[in-house]
Amino acid sequence: MELLRALEGIRTPFLDTVIGLITRFGEETILIVVFCALYWCINKHMAYVMGFVFFLSSLAVQGLKIVFRWPRPWVYDPTFAPVGSTVNPATGLAEGGAIEAATGYAFPSGHTQNAAALLGSLGAQIKIRAVKFTLFGLALLVGFSRLYLGVHYLSDVLVSLAIAFALIWVAMKVITPEVVSVKRELAVALGIAGAAVLVVVIVILRYNGIFGEASEPHQLRDASRAAGAAMGFAIGMFVERNYIKFPTRARNIGFQILKFVIGLAVVLGLQEGLRVMGTALFPDALRYFFMVLWIVLVYPLIIKKFFPAKN
Numbered sequence: 393m394e395l396l397r398a399l400e401g402i403r404t405p406f407l408d409t410v411i412g413l414i415t416r417f418g419e420e421t422i423l424i425v426v427f428c429a430l431y432w433c434i435n436k437h438m439a440y441v442m443g444f445v446f447f448l449s450s451l452a453v454q455g456l457k458i459v460f461r462w463p464r465p466w467v468y469d470p471t472f473a474p475v476g477s478t479v480n481p482a483t484g485l486a487e488g489g490a491i492e493a494a495t496g497y498a499f500p501s502g503h504t505q506n507a508a509a510l511l512g513s514l515g516a517q518i519k520i521r522a523v524k525f526t527l528f529g530l531a532l533l534v535g536f537s538r539l540y541l542g543v544h545y546l547s548d549v550l551v552s553l554a555i556a557f558a559l560i561w562v563a564m565k566v567i568t569p570e571v572v573s574v575k576r577e578l579a580v581a582l583g584i585a586g587a588a589v590l591v592v593v594i595v596i597l598r599y600n601g602i603f604g605e606a607s608e609p610h611q612l613r614d615a616s617r618a619a620g621a622a623m624g625f626a627i628g629m630f631v632e633r634n635y636i637k638f639p640t641r642a643r644n645i646g647f648q649i650l651k652f653v654i655g656l657a658v659v660l661g662l663q664e665g666l667r668v669m670g671t672a673l674f675p676d677a678l679r680y681f682f683m684v685l686w687i688v689l690v691y692p693l694i695i696k697k698f699f700p701a702k703n
Contacts, residue, residue, distance in 0.1 A: 393465065393468070393469055393472065393545075395539065395545075395546055396465055396472065396539065396542055396545070397472070399539055399540050399542070400472070400542065403475060403540075407540070408475050408476065411475075411536075411537045411540045411541065412475070412537075412541070414530070414533050414534060414537045415493075415503060415534055415537035415538065415541060417506075417507045417510070417511065417530060417531075417534050418502070418503030418504060418505075418506040418507035418534045418537075418538075419493070419503070419506070420506070422510070423446065423506055423509075423510050424656075424659060424660075424687075425656065426442075426510060427439055427442060427443065427446075427510075427687070428652065428655060428656050428659065428687060429652060430442065431443075431640075431687065431688070432640065432651060432652055432655055432691070432692075432695065433640055433641075433642075433648050433651065433652055434640060435640065436640055437567070437568075437569045438513075438514070438517050440567050440629060440633070441513050441516075441517060441560075441563045441564065441567045442509065442510065442513040442514065443625050443629065443688070444559070444562075444563040444566065444567050444580075444584070444629075445509045445512070445513045445556060445559045445560050445563050446506070446509035446510065446513070447584060447618070447621060447622040447625045447626075448559050448584060448587060448622070449505050449508070449509050449552075449555050449556045449559050450502075450505060450506075450509070450618040450621070450622065451584075451587045451588060451590075451591050451618050451619065451622050452505075452555050452559075452587075453500045453501070453502055453505040453552055453555060453618075454496070454502065454591060454614050454615035454618040454619075455590065455591045455594055455615060456499065456500055456551070457496050457497040457498075457499060457500065457502075457614070457615065458496075458497065458594055458595065458598050458607060458611065458612055458615050459594060460497070460499050461497050461598075461604075461607065461611075462497055462498040462499035462545075462548075463497070463498060464491075464494060464497070464498045464543060464544075465498070465542055465543065465544070465545065466491065466542070472542065473542070474491055474494070474541055474542030474543050475540070475541045475542055477491050477542075491543065493543075494543040494544075495610070495613070495614055496610075496611055496612075496613070496614045496615075497611060498543075498544055498545060498548050499545070499547060499548045499551065500547075500548045500549075500551040500552040500555065501535065501538050501544045501548040501549050501551075501552040502552070502614060503534060503537075503538055503544075504531075504534055504535040504538055504544070504548070504549045504552035504553060504556075505552040505555065505556050507530070507531050507534035507535070508531045508534075508535070508552060508553050508556030508557065509556045509559075509560075510531075511527040511528065511530050511531040511534075512527070512528060512531050512556055512557060512560050513560050513563065514527050515527030515528045515531070516560050516564060517564075531553075531556075532553070535549040535550075535552070535553055536549075566580055567580075571633050571634055574634055577629075577630055577633055577634055578630060580629075580630075581626040581627065581629060581630035582626070584622055584623075584625065584626035584629075585622070585623055585626040585627075587622065588618075588619040588620075588622040588623045588626070589619075591615055591616075591618060591619045591622075592616070592619045592677075594615070595612050595615050595616050595619070595673065598611075598612055599612055599673065609672070609673055612673060613673060613676055616673040616674070616676055616677040617676055617677060617679075617680045618680075619677055620676070620677030620678055620679070620680040620681035620684075621680040621681065621683070621684045622684075623681055624680070624681040624682065624683070624684030624685040624688065624689075625684050625688055627685065627689065628684065628685050628687070628688025628689035629688060631689055632688060632689055632692050636689070636692050636693060636696060637696075638692040638693070638695045638696040639695070639696070639699075639700075639701030641701060642695075642699045642700070642701070643699075643700055643701075647699050650699075651695060651699045655687070655691045655695075658686060658691070659683060659686060659687060662679070662682060662683045662686060663679070663683055666678075666679040666682060666683070667679065
């Protein structure tokens with residue numbers, strides 16, 4: 393808490409605004425837009441590396457969250473208020489401000505993991521040194537932003553960075569530009585799926601209060617979403633890389649833009665529309681499974697049929 397208190401002492405309205413913008417690089421919508429653009433229109437291999445890092449690191453981070461269940465700083469110390477929040481006299485807890493986007497438990501940091509997976513995987517694959525350092529630097533800044541905003545401890549940020557950067561190294565070895573063998577591809581897919589199943593088991597144990605006090609559903613939602621999304625990615629990646637092999641370059645720029653806009657509109661539509669299935673843990677996991685399966689598998693089939701490759 394000493395570091396968070398020190399950062400609390402340097403807060404200004406200007407820094408609050410700037411750092412609030414930086415932390416958005418760790419939000420879900422940014423990742424969806426970048427991944428879809430990269431995957432459908434630019435470079436599938438780069439997107440697969442990013443996806444491998446993101447989904448596995450997300451499973452690791454969300455799994456650790458519900459295993460350790462560390463409280464957020466304002467829960468641990470009710471006198472501490474994150475940026476933009478105020479203490480409710482009735483409950484004695486901070487509310488509003490940066491807290492609104494801080495879901496689940498504290499350890500490790502999901503925002504930091506998101507940003508490190510997105511920006512770090514791009515930085516590892518881009519050869520232009522200035523761009524590479526900028527992307528890695530921005531990932532580190534997102535981690536710092538979580539400390540400045542007062543929603544995470546230093547350990548939360550450091551562990552998330554370590555997980556994401558370690559998986560970037562693994563991804564660069566495992567995800568090859570071309571398929572080496574179906575068995576190898578199946579092993580990778582089964583590894584991701586197995587990690588997703590493990591997280592589901594932990595969610596079930598925590599929900600039912602086995603090996604400890606039961607967790608509230610809202611504390612487990614991010615982990616169940618991560619499991620559903622990772623399962624969709626594992627299936628989609630295996631099928632697309634081995635059997636679909638859709639082209640990323642359409643006939644002209646107009647087709648490229650249309651392809652991206654249609655696909656993204658459906659993703660965002662699914663994100664909201666599939667809420668009709670309910671907000672319980674299983675329907676929420678299923679919603680993210682279908683979203684990712686659309687991105688990685690279903691829409692590539694449509695692209696291959698209706699958006700012919702550039703000659």
